[in-house]
Amino acid sequence: MWFVIGRAFVNYFKNPLYYIGAILIFMFTYINCNAYLNISYFNQESIEEFKSINNGAVEIYNGYLPATEKEIFDAGLIKLENSLLNELKLDKRKVSTIISKIRKEKFNLKQIKEYMESYNYKNAQLCFVNDVEMKKGTIKELNTYILEKLKQENYSKYFARKVSDFLSVGILIYSMILLAFLYKDDYKSTMYELIHTKPIKSWKYIIGKALGGILAINVIVIIIVTIWDIMICIKGNNAGLPVNPIDIWPTIAICNLPIVFYVGFIYTFITSVFKTSLPAIPFLFLHLVYSNLGQKNDVGVYLYKHRPFSAVIRFPGEFFSTKLYENCYFNQMIIIIFTIVIAVCAVIIFGRRRVL
Secondary structure, eight states: OHHHHHHHHHHHTTOHHHHHHHHHHHHHHHHHHGGGGGOOOOOHHHHHTTTTOOSSSOOGGGTEEEOOHHHHHHHHHHHHHHHHHHTSOOOHHHHHHHHHHHHHTTOOHHHHHHHHHTTTOOOGGGGGSGGGSEEEOOHHHHHHHHHHHHHHSOHHHHHHHHHHHHHHHHHHHHHHHHGGGTTTTTTSHHHHHHHHHSSSOHHHHHHHHHHHHHHHHHHHHHHHHHHHHHHHHHHHHHHTOOOOTTTHHHHHHHHTHHHHHHHHHHHHHHHHHHSSSTTHHHHHHHHHHHHTOEEEOTTSOEEEOOOTTOSSOOOOSOGGGOOOOTTHHHHHHHHHHHHHHHHHHHHHHHHHHHHO
16 A cells, blocks of 8 residues: 555656646745735834725735724715715705614614615615725724734734635645546556556555545645745744744644545545546536635625535635634534545445456
């Protein structure tokens, strides 16, 4: 079995896509995560640099922090008031009466939408979209916010989730491409006959072959994560932020490594059934799409949503607001159990064909 694992493992080192893909994954995570290396406590000079930033794609490193629910709601009411004045051309007294009623009766977004439809205004919910969820902070507000968040978790733990967020997508696509080559020669007529006459148990061959490919992919994951771990620790120590080099690894182990095993054994099972890995590609692609689907929130904004049996665990949103969602461990456990089941099925199918 060790020979089978080693042979499959070494074969990937001869494939140029192995190295090209590894570089692309690191670049993908770096492009999306390197800005978080700029997070630090603020002073007057650092605040001045961000005066011209628009309240769109902003984060704590831009000098913005999450607004409270009341601040978001008040900002939405101001936008609604301006819309009623400028779009519906209502007089100021009427608009004031409408806004006062909304405040007094504490309407939620659904009630506001229904109430404004009585005035033939159908876009009221758009006044409360998430472009006002971040607000420009003062030096004191920003530093207090950062300090409070870092009392809850290390800077490296927050960063681990952001790296895992983008790494999960990259690793799934990388695994889909690379592991498609895992059995490319095994089911050619001459090779297939040769394999089935070798004195090696079915489970040792099929599991060994899969583990060789999975190990090769995980080597890349470990290298990329190690590089990020070093950068995070250096940045955190230089900025006076609490870090721990161990913090990133549990997140990667929980959220990212099961992906590789899942893809590896999906290919193993599909190839055992159809003698080709091609049917696995559309299945995995659709699973990737499903895992990244979202839904509209109360104000009609399309946002990412965690779904059951998701192949990837995402952490969208503001840096210090990320956390493992409630059913994350259960989701990953189901993925692992499913992976074990299809691995067993692949071994059984492969073994029966040897007998036949």
